[in-house]
Amino acid sequence: MMDKPGVIHQGVLEQVCAELPHPKRTGFWAALRALDHQYEFPDSGTDIEAGDRRLTDNDSAFKGPYLVPDCWYVTHNDPFPGQATIHAVEIEEGYNITNHRLKKYAYLWFAIDNTNYLNLRLHTYDRYARKNPERGLLEWFQHFERRDALKLEQERKHRWNEMRE
Numbered sequence: 001m002m003d004k005p006g007v008i009h010q011g012v013l014e015q016v017c018a019e020l021p022h023p024k025r026t027g028f029w030a031a032l033r034a035l036d037h038q039y040e041f042p043d044s045g046t047d048i049e050a051g052d053r054r055l056t057d058n059d060s061a062f063k064g065p066y067l068v069p070d071c072w073y074v075t076h077n078d079p080f081p082g083q084a085t086i087h088a089v090e091i092e093e094g095y096n097i098t099n100h101r102l103k104k105y106a107y108l109w110f111a112i113d114n115t116n117y118l119n120l121r122l123h124t125y126d127r128y129a130r131k132n133p134e135r136g137l138l139e140w141f142q143h144f145e146r147r148d149a150l151k152l153e154q155e156r157k158h159r160w161n162e163m164r165e
Contacts (some may be wrong), residue, residue, distance in 0.1 A: 039117040109137035
């Protein structure tokens with residue numbers, strides 16, 4: 001069961017969302033699948049946003065929900081024509097985003113980056129609604145990959161030493 005956000009968190013979230021272009025708090029994974037389908041098959045004739053058809057997990061490589069940002073919004077033709085950027089917003093009230101959650105964003109970034117038409121950016125704000133420096137998800141993805149590889153190598157060495165004894 002998820003904890004309900006605190007009063008400070010809700011207040012900061014409302015303040016941040018008021019400054020964003022068309023922020024949403026729900027439907028992140030449905031929108032991700034819709035964008036993937038829209039940009040993958042631009043001539044499909046299906047207007048997902050108008051509700052022509054509800055997409056399922058079979059319509060997109062993105063299966064969810066693995067994480068849900070505090071709020072999110074989409075910019076089209078950003079950074080290049082024919083591309084869209086999904087902006088995820090997290091409020092860090094009292095503590096930074098956890099490594100577990102950051103790893104989920106990093107791996108989602110990697111999956112999205114492989115599409116060549118979608119991008120993911122993570123924006124975080126502190127408890128005073130000040131925007132923190134943007135987190136480069138490429139660097140975090142590389143960090144988690146190195147860390148996981150190092151863990152596997154240490155486990156392999158440990159098992160090898162146990163077998164030798």
